[in-house]
Amino acid sequence: MFDPYFVTVAVIAVLIVGLSKAGLLGSLGVVGVPLLALVMPARDAAGMMLPVLLAMDAFAVYAYRKEVSWDILRIMLPGAAIGTLIGWALWAFVSDAMVLLFVGIITLLFVLDAILPLRKRLEGLPPSRPWGRFWGAFAGFTSFVSHTGGPPFQIYVLPQRLPPALYAGTAAFFFAIVNTAKLIPYFFLGQLSAHNLALSAALVPVGIGGVLLGIFLVRRISAKYFYRIAYWLVFFLALKLIWDGARGVFGL
Template structure:
């Protein structure tokens, strides 16, 4: 654990967890999914995923409490069954699917989502009742990518963003969704050896930073207009998609 006291290590780790905390509150769209990619600068990707899970659960607890009255339960009932299936698929394919493959796949799907969002057809679809098959599909995809590399936000947002929920309800629905999904990952991660003493020690050190990020994000989400909230969210998701595609391609070629 000597690396923990390296200035570069501390800077990357603290900045990453703070960013994820702000995103967990719903402030930065899906930008929090860069957590594992950013941590790969200082640790292996699989170790980063294991270390982040307890930190994410601490953030989830704060986010769920903060948004306990701002939840679209109908969306959760549609997406969560698929997410549980996706979690099992991720567990089964853990040794086969590389981090680079997941990042590239998620990045391409997210870019297609952004292109679809600017087409006239998207304007006609926004606000329609959520489709169960569509929601189950994206719930499964979100569960799978969340299990492999904590990158479940874009699939979740592909289904939920077009519903144009109020910002607090969107954030609350995301908070509950990922709190349940992350909790379901505890047993598989334990058996895969991801919750080892080194990872748990680092998680305990970084969890307070994540909690601060969530609280700051909750404060800001409740004070931003829906118009600017969604404009910022779509732009951040677009930029993130470009980064994911780049990281996936360079990872596969490397």
């Protein structure tokens, strides 16, 4: 049945992720699954989003195919593989309420990091291999559970002050590889059901449209007031998800 509320939220969520992939909204793409969790189970939202993300990743990889730091990828990807395996191993023990709570906490930490940036305190530190493996693993785990790997990735990469295009290309390749690796676990976990794939197919054009729109708008609008409003909205969204998740986990 056609549900206008579901369609509206799903389109907004995928558009935000698409705009983020284009570099317009920074890390606000992490709110994709939290938004969808308002209208569907959080784990189903993660499964439905994966094919959409892969379509957008393919576009981003092609656009930045000549601008990527393979040194950073060689450091972070082994950790990301470990984080992905941990997420897969723990999936059977994690309820929808736990996922909601986890996504809400990650979203809240993302907002707090934007207000009190840990990344700035890390600037100037050498990009050590163990540090990169740790944040790669964290990014792989959070990406597996809820496609919220952006903040851990940024904590390691942004302090290195890469040229913008090189940063965007490195992020595009990192998440394209991580998302592709999640296909097999998601299939065996039943996240790529016919229902989820049908929703994905309907939303892929929205995601690609968001990427194209972001590329067009990125140099044409001032993001100052948009970010101020957006971060407040994300903050309240995080509090709602934490409350809903805590009620389910702790029986509040």
